[in-house]
Amino acid sequence: MSLEIKNLHARIAGNGTEILRGLTLTIEKGKVHAIMGPNGSGKSTLSKVLGGHPDYEITDGDVLLDGASILGMEPDERSRAGLFLAFQYPMEIPGVSNANFIRAALQARMPEGEELEATDYYAQLYEKMDMLEMDRKFTARSVNEGFSGGEKKRNEILQMLMLKPKYAILDETDSGLDIDALRVVSKGVNSQRGAERGFLVITHYQRLLDYIVPDEVSVLVGGRIAMSGSKALALELEAKGYDWIKEDAAEPACA
Template identity: 85%
Template sequence: MSLEIRNLHARIAANGTEILRGLDLTVEAGKVHAIMGPNGSGKSTLSKVLGGHPDYEVTEGEVLLDGVNILGMEPDVRSRAGLFLAFQYPMEIPGVSNANFLRAALQARLPEGEELEATDYYARLYEKMDMLEMDRKFTARSVNDGFSGGEKKRNEILQMLMLEPRYAILDETDSGLDIDALKIVSHGVNAMRGPERGFLVITHYQRLLDYIVPDVVHVLVGGRIEHTGGKELALELEAKGYDWIKDDIAQAVSA
């Protein structure tokens, strides 16, 4: 069981700029993979392409979710197939309450004609909110509307906890979080770790990986995975920056 990305090439639909240039990566169920990389390396593009954002076109490659290619699927079908994307910048949906939004997302997973059981739903919702130390009033508030950066990220994790995906991609979930919020968010993610579930944690900073300890760390440069190592690689990157990897590539090319 895995989320397998094979030779993925993708470009910006509007202007044809290629961002991902033959990316290969396999996230096995039960593992946490981290992707680090300098600005502009394609980290956020990867998460959007996996989610099916219409701004990007895949020109080559496959993404197999437990063996099924998801690239031709609509974003909502990918989600229901078990993929979850925690946004770097979660959208605000004015006038739609969090409770209704999550209910609609869960309802969409039920067979036609079956109704979500309201009592069970709220019991589960409150349990997850307590884990993330979120106020009950939050259910009536509009989705992310007027939320602080930390509240938005917490809300992303709440959605993940409620939707129970098989593979979750966390796009710079640590950005905009203070240390307390980071701990709470990490607690939510760690609570979901298990043999059935894989994580791909995209981050610019090593800090997050102190709390969500990865099994594997990849370095993304120029739209490809250029280096893979254990969790110690994150510390090395923190200390040395990314230039040494870029130098390695330059040497490999010139050799």
């Protein structure tokens, strides 16, 4: 079981510039796969393309979730099929309480005519919030409205814990986090690691990978995977930067 990205080509809709240029990557269930790469290499595009963002169009390749292509699916269908995206910049939804939003998302996964049980729901929500050291008052506040950067990221992880996806993509979840928040967010993610879930962790910095230790690290350069390796690769990147890989990647990418 895996999320399989095969020779994926994507560009901004209506614009010729290709951003993903033959990206191939497999995220296996039970594993954490980290993606690193310089600015402009296509990291955030990858997460949006996987989520089905309408700004992008796929020109070639495929994405298989446990063997079935998701490219023909709407963003909400992909979500209900088990794909979760922790946003780099989570959106604010004025007037909609956090508790109602997460509840609506869970309700959307239930069969027609079935209602979510309110007491069970709140019990679960409070348990996860305690784990993420979030104050109870966040249930009544509008989704992400007036949240600090760190609070928004915790809120993303809270949604992930509640929705229990098969595959979670964390898009620079560490950006804007201080060390305490990073520790808490990582604790939340690590609690979800296990045989039934795969993670794709997109990050700029090695630091996050000290807390969420990856099984595999890949480097994205110019819209395709330039190199893959173990956790040690992340440390090497931190020491040497990306330039040496960029030079290698300038060669035809087929290895």
